[in-house]
Amino acid sequence: MATSGTYAFTLDLTDMIEESFERAGLELRSGYDYRSARRSIDLLMLEWQNRGLNLWTIQEGTTSITAGTARYALSSDILDVIEVYIRTNSGDSSTQFDQMMTRVSISAYAHLSNKLTQAKPLQYWVEKDPGAIALNLWPVPDSVESYTLGYYYMQRIEDSGSPGSNEMDMPSRYLPCLVSGLAYQLSLKRPEIADRAPALKADYEEQWTLAADADREKAAFKVTPGGYRF
Template identity: 45%
Template structure:
């Protein structure tokens, strides 16, 4: 039996809205106002996904040149969380990355001299509304250091248009559609009886996708015997 040989299935924003509208029990026809509110719910769904945990496709690598005497640096607002970080010197075969530790607020506050200079080996991260602010310590004593960090990025905005796709891998499409149908039903008094069922389907779809979206590297636990 012949198969398509194609692996390109995806849904654009319009198709996601249409599918979710049908699942919510509202049929295929919807107004421009319905579309706008659905797209708004889709953007809120992206924030909800971020709050549920780390989505592997949103992990990015970033670099930041550290300046001599530069005690603080602000990252873009789309940076939600910093997962790992190191200080890099040199380049090519002479490149060297030194892992640095993250300080708690208490550790940062208890530093006697926050203006000490040297090669940074610690980092305090302040989570602000407009983006994280980083405080490397000691303060860089020259311009040769680069901070290399891995961060969780926001999911890109859902905009209008049939050629625009949601910023997520296709394995998350069931969770995206079921989540949107649940949020659409919440806003319509005629579909309130479907809300519990749609919520259950959404939770199940997201749980399945999240279980699949995991790190598969080896994990080894060595007991400490004293």
């Protein structure tokens, strides 16, 4: 039996949009149809990131820490911070040490009696502004040691862009979900196929569940009961 021997199937924007129009029972006929569909794709990408953690968007970053400075603004492409650690003796193979930091709420941060206390940072509050986010460290870094702040973050999915030859910033296994989601979005815009919306939505949700389940963390998870605290 002859096979292709390749594993590179993907769809560019034009192919994705055409497939979605066909699933919705429509034809892609004009430049406006294309622009409208591309706009819906970008909105879908934002919806996906509101749904939860997409593992392929997780990246690692580091930044140097300045003694006496508590607030550190991060790049605008960062949606949220997942884990943060403080590193000492960075680059030294024998003494480099990472210590995980604890994320606290704005309420817990606000209740700190002295926000100017200087020592090795142990906690952080994530300040979310419309344009970007920032990490507020406590205690405020001191000058006793040289610290590096490391963090794992959820990066925003790239925009679709204009050229039809562009591919989306996602694994190919999410293509069925994207095509189904766009077909559903099209049914919300076109009154003539509004009756197909429930079926298209059901298909979209099924494809999302399949993709999200395949993308979940598969490492072992251990829970140790610790009793009750009063």
